[in-house]
Amino acid sequence: MMADLLPEHPDFLWRNPEPKSSYDAVIVGGGGHGLATAYFLAKNHGMTNIAVLEKGWLAGGNMARNTTIIRSNYLWDESAAIYEHALKLWEILPEELEYDFLFSQRGVMNLAHTLGDVRESMRRVGANKLNGVDAEWLDPQQVKELCPILNISDNIRYPVMGATYQPRAGIAKHDHVAWAFARKCDELGVDIIQNCEVTGFIKDGNRVTGVKTNQGTINTEKVGLCAAGHSSVLAEMAGFRLPIQSHPLQALVSELHEPVHPTVVMSNHVHVYVSQAHKGELVMGAGVDSYNGYGQRGSFHVIEHQMAAAVELFPIFARAHVLRTWGGIVDTTLDASPIVGTTPVDNMFVNCGWGTGGFKGTPAAGLTFAHTIATGTPHHLNKPFALERFETGALIDEHGAAAVAH
Amino acid sequence: MLLISCPNCGSRDETEFHYGGQAHVAYPENPNELNDREWAEFLFYRDNTKGAFAERWLHSTGCRQWFNMLRDTVTYEIQAVYPMGTPRPDKAAPAPAASESGTASTAPDSTTTGSAGPSIAATSIATSTAPPSTTAPEGATK
Ligand SMILES: Cc1cc2nc3c(=O)[nH]c(=O)nc-3n(C[C@H](O)[C@H](O)[C@H](O)COP(=O)(O)OP(=O)(O)OC[C@H]3O[C@@H](n4cnc5c(N)ncnc54)[C@H](O)[C@@H]3O)c2cc1C
Ligand SMILES: [Zn+2]
Numbered sequence: 295m296m297a298d299l300l301p302e303h304p305d306f307l308w309r310n311p312e313p314k315s316s317y318d319a320v321i322v323g324g325g326g327h328g329l330a331t332a333y334f335l336a337k338n339h340g341m342t343n344i345a346v347l348e349k350g351w352l353a354g355g356n357m358a359r360n361t362t363i364i365r366s367n368y369l370w371d372e373s374a375a376i377y378e379h380a381l382k383l384w385e386i387l388p389e390e391l392e393y394d395f396l397f398s399q400r401g402v403m404n405l406a407h408t409l410g411d412v413r414e415s416m417r418r419v420g421a422n423k424l425n426g427v428d429a430e431w432l433d434p435q436q437v438k439e440l441c442p443i444l445n446i447s448d449n450i451r452y453p454v455m456g457a458t459y460q461p462r463a464g465i466a467k468h469d470h471v472a473w474a475f476a477r478k479c480d481e482l483g484v485d486i487i488q489n490c491e492v493t494g495f496i497k498d499g500n501r502v503t504g505v506k507t508n509q510g511t512i513n514t515e516k517v518g519l520c521a522a523g524h525s526s527v528l529a530e531m532a533g534f535r536l537p538i539q540s541h542p543l544q545a546l547v548s549e550l551h552e553p554v555h556p557t558v559v560m561s562n563h564v565h566v567y568v569s570q571a572h573k574g575e576l577v578m579g580a581g582v583d584s585y586n587g588y589g590q591r592g593s594f595h596v597i598e599h600q601m602a603a604a605v606e607l608f609p610i611f612a613r614a615h616v617l618r619t620w621g622g623i624v625d626t627t628l629d630a631s632p633i634v635g636t637t638p639v640d641n642m643f644v645n646c647g648w649g650t651g652g653f654k655g656t657p658a659a660g661l662t663f664a665h666t667i668a669t670g671t672p673h674h675l676n677k678p679f680a681l682e683r684f685e686t687g688a689l690i691d692e693h694g695a696a697a698v699a700h
Numbered sequence: 701m702l703l704i705s706c707p708n709c710g711s712r713d714e715t716e717f718h719y720g721g722q723a724h725v726a727y728p729e730n731p732n733e734l735n736d737r738e739w740a741e742f743l744f745y746r747d748n749t750k751g752a753f754a755e756r757w758l759h760s761t762g763c764r765q766w767f768n769m770l771r772d773t774v775t776y777e778i779q780a781v782y783p784m785g786t787p788r789p790d791k792a793a794p795a796p797a798a799s800e801s802g803t804a805s806t807a808p809d810s811t812t813t814g815s816a817g818p819s820i821a822a823t824s825i826a827t828s829t830a831p832p833s834t835t836a837p838e839g840a841t842k
Contacts, residue, residue: 330816390734468810474734481765484841524750527748528750534750535741535745536745537740537744538748539746539748540748540750540773559726584718585755585773586748586749586753586755586773587704587773587776588750588773588774589773589774589775589776593701593702593714594701595701595713595714595715600768623837628743628744684738684740684743684744684745685740686736691766692777
């Protein structure tokens with residue numbers, strides 16, 4: 295399972311065309327979500343005269359920066375439905391995209407460290423089971439059996455009192471996922487245009503009719519925003535607001551090690567999440583900076599805090615070296631759930647607010663967002679995640695099951 | 701890590717402070733008259749500026765006072781620290797005399813000139829010697 299060879303890939307996975315003067319739809323943002331949306335627009339809705347515009351290089355945003363954890367053990371029905379649909383897609387996508395991106399279903403444990411955690415976790419296991427999501431409650435001994443390097447002694451500050459476990463969860467190689475989607479998009483005729491920053495929108499009354507970019511103006515009938523950390527910047531250009539705050543989120547890796555960590559371990563309470571990459575690095579996620587930021591770097595004390603928790607839970611990590619740290623800009627909402635659907639501007643649609651956990655949602659975000667763009671109406675899976683919920687009060691408060699304290 | 705200059709205590713590490721989000725968001729004057737859309741705006745919608753952003757901070761492990769700060773969300777440069785209840789230094793209505801010369805009054809509630817660097821710095825220095833603000837007219841009782 296670990297130390298697998300990375301998949302071979304041909305030199306060129308997609309063309310680099312010049313932008314055409316007009317498209318049936320333009321997707322802003324060439325991260326995983328933008329690419330998945332374009333793929334499903336072409337595959338499920340026959341829309342192939344479309345472009346994905348990316349201001350930097352393909353999938354160089356959060357797609358290249360995340361810790362690649364995929365799971366669907368969310369608490370509320372609406373979230374369980376969309377994330378579980380995503381997980382089912384992850385299970386078939388390598389074959390469908392004809393590209394092995396090393397989706398490894400090695401399971402995810404979410405540790406409980408307090409009585410409150412234990413109760414909340416057991417409740418979530420129950421909710422997951424009712425929603426057809428695989429979930430188990432593990433006692434500390436079972437936790438130890440699955441991940442022997444975990445310290446389950448009770449003389450640490452926050453002892454492990456148990457864990458939820460989702461066996462079908464796991465990790466995938468994120469950049470290979472992006473390349474797999476990009477390759478298929480290209481085959482289906484989608485133009486992927488890099489170094490193309492959207493700088494404004496052209497409107498006819500309240501209807502968007504084009505985008506302004508650093509490579510010129512492009513007319514289009516529909517615009518889908520998939521710009522993660524920058525969604526509110528784009529919304530502002532289009533003349534509306536989003537209830538989004540952008541925060542730096544950090545991660546780090548160690549140097550390569552022998553396989554020591556066979557699963558994925560997350561702790562909301564002491565705030566760390568760890569897996570071992572296919573090559574052997576320990577991959578760890580930290581918390582968000584409390585303040586708004588677009589700097590793609592984070593505060594050192596956040597890393598320090600997370601390392602302290604990691605070393606207490608995994609004493610052998612004390613001798614590992616940090617190879618590098620980096621940050622991404624995540625777009626958070628107050629209910630820790632994404633926003634997918636229509637906007638106050640006609641023919642403009644938004645997919646954002648996936649915050650610290652949107653990688654796992656990539657296939658379902660793409661599939662449902664493509665449906666919304668193609669038909670102008672919500673897909674039953676993204677309907678609850680409409681922008682209107684902040685007005686109606688039908689929030690989907692996933693702070694608990696988002697499983698990280700941000 | 702940010703080095704934040706508390707108006708009362710001086711420069712301290714970011715870890716001593718608590719972030720309070722966007723500054724200058726006033727509690728609705730007539731809450732009974734707000735419709736759902738307006739309530740949503742007040743409760744859930746905040747600016748998410750890329751660039752100079754006015755925000756509130758609490759010196760939670762120091763003087764426990766709230767203050768406002770103008771910070772660039774891209775470079776993280778702190779451009780001004782100023783008391784609760786005073787106008788945002790780079791957005792206040794321009795004072796006719798000052799707008800030409802770029803020099804600002806040193807009163808904490810003074811109006812300064814656009815985004816000129818020197819006037820923001822002047823405000824920042826001025827406010828660091830101002831008495832601590834005990835009133836929180838923007839509802840900063842988090
Ligand atoms: C450190 C870290 C760890 C994470 N760990 C996990 C995890 O373990 N599991 C999980 O599920 N999620 C995780 N996430 C969250 C996940 O990465 C995001 O939710 C998800 O990637 C967002 O969708 P995306 O892939 O399309 O975003 P991005 O890859 O950020 O795509 C948005 C793209 O839009 C582009 N763009 C922005 N503005 C413009 C413009 N004006 N014109 C053109 N293009 C523009 C950007 O350059 C960017 O490439 C993590 C995130 C970070 C930062
Ligand atoms: Zn102080």
